[in-house]
Amino acid sequence: MESHMPVSMLDNDFYKFTMQQGVIRLFPYAKARYRFINRGRHSFPAGFAGHLRKAVDDMRLLALSREEKQYLQATCPYLDPLYLDFLEGYRYDPAEVVITQHGDQVAVDVEGSWYRCILWEVPLMYLICELYYRQGQPARISDDKVMAQTAAKIGSYRELGVTVAEFGTRRRFSYDVHHLVLKALRAYGEGAFVGTSNVHLAMQYNTKPIGTHAHEWFMFHAARYGFTMANAMGLEHWVQVYRGDLGIALADTYTSDVFFSQFDKMYAKLFDGVRHDSGDPLVFADKVIAHYQRLGIDPLSKTIIFSDALNYEKVARITEHCRGRINMSFGIGTNLTNDVGPPALNIVIKMTEACPHGKGWTPVVKLSDEYGKYTGDEQTILLAKSSLGIH
Known part of the structure; x- marks a missing residue:
């Protein structure tokens, strides 16, 4: 058990x-x-x-x-x-x-x-x-198969030349499977695996804890300041607390179009980049690149973290679209921690x-x-x- x-x-x-x-x-x-x-x-x-x-x-x-x-x-x-x-x-x-x-x-x-x-x-x-x-x-599949499958996945991402963080805590199959996935990523992921959103496992496997804020941060700000001020006040308060650390902004709480209309030059320079979590990732990437260019900011000085229901095919398509245009990294969740037999x-x-x-x-x-x-x-x-x- x-x-x-x-x-x-x-x-x-x-x-x-x-x-x-x-x-x-x-x-x-x-x-x-x-x-x-x-x-x-x-x-x-x-x-x-x-x-x-x-x-x-x-x-x-x-x-x-x-x-x-x-x-x-x-x-x-x-x-x-x-x-x-x-x-x-x-x-x-x-x-x-x-x-x-x-x-x-x-x-x-x-x-x-x-x-x-x-x-x-x-x-x-x-x-x-x-x-x-x-x-x-x-x-579920055996421990050895979980390890082998995870090793194969991170190997394919290394061949693509991209970096991957593990984001699968919420919908993992089990704590034990999560451990096996981290063990394999740590053992076979050099050059591709950059960290995990799970702080306990980051500590156990001596890797980086990764994350900034979630939708609820901006949802609360709408309750406090109204919908039109939610993004701006959410970003303002994040900067007030973290002074430039943890600089990836989540863009889609009230659609990314609304977000970018409020993500002015100050925020665009202060934040290291943005996270994609819904909608067509290629359309989003084009939008982000155009936004930085309009503001006179080199997109290659910024990063998009893609984190929406990713698998290898999706990552490969995004990589081909973005390479040489903007930096990118990928947060992969359920496909790593709950791909062991029964449906997620x-x-x-x-x-x-x-x-x-x-x-x-x-x-x-x-x-x-x-x-x-x-x-x-x-x-x-x-x-x-x-x-x-x-x-």
């Missing part, structure tokens, strides 16, 4: 900690609500909610170890001592998570102070995945409402470059589109 109990406070995506520090510093009174979205309409077996409840309750036992704190101090100098002391004292509060099951469908809702409950999303997703695969799903789950957990001042809830939405990835209620989506002039 493969383990599913989280083993470390750092078994989470790096951008959760970087955003948490920003929230503590700038929005200590804010509250947030998150909801599980079963995009693939997967069926969960009877009693699944009970197993998930037990795993969530066990999360309260996690604490940052002295070694982990020292690792963060040495590796991430932009995480300040106050924040690291906070993280050392932080404990998950399972009361923030409500889990129910109706037939074969499971509902998961999170509510609490934003600085606290921001850490729940990723562990909840990997717990849902791991428990799902443990209950009556077909067996298509699930997300998204912020649904924010309470910026500690009272009064405001619905939040995400308007990706791909309509199928929109999240939020219809009325707020229409309001956002109307405010931002999106047709």
Whole structure:
């Protein structure tokens, strides 16, 4: 039986900690609500909610170890001592998570102070995945095959001449498979493998933790400052906290067209590049290159991180399109950590409402470059589109 109990406070995506520090510093009174979205309409077996409840309750036992704190101090100098002391004292509060099951469908809702409950999303997703695969799903391929397959994948990316980070924590098959993938990437990935979004595994395998911020950063800023100011204020606050570190901006919370209309010369120079997470990657690349050129900035001094449902064919197509025009790197998730036999789950957990001042809830939405990835209620989506002039 493969383990599913989280083993470390750092078994989470790096951008959760970087955003948490920003929230503590700038929005200590804010509250947030998150909801599980079963995009693939997967069926969960009877009693699944009970197993998930037990795993969530066990999360309260996690604490940052002295070694982990020292690792963060040495590796991430932009995480300040106050924040690291906070993280050392932080404990998950399972009361923030409500889990129910109706037939074969499971509902998961999170509510609490934003600085606290921001850490729940990723562990909840990997717990849902791991428990799902443990209950009556077909067996996965052997450990040796996982290693061999991962070695072959990273070898093909090396031949392409591109760099790859592992972004697969949220929808991994299991903790054990994730370890095997990292072991293979570390052993066979020299020259191509540049790091992982998982801080615990970055520490275990002596590689770089990678990430900046997620859509929720900008979604919250819309609740606080309005849709038209969300991108600009989100970027402004990121720079205020990180002073030039962690300089990859996420471009598609309210469509990339709206983002680039607000990504002026100051931000374009301050940030090292942008991350692509929805819509046609080649169209996006052309848009980014043209934007930098219009501002008189050499695109070859900037980077696009591509991170949307990548596999080798997609990476090869993007590489051919972008090479010699702009720098690029690739964040590959599910294709690395959940390509071991049974089909991967298509699930997300998204912020649904924010309470910026500690009272009064405001619905939040995400308007990706791909309509199928929109999240939020219809009325707020229409309001956002109307405010931002999106047709």
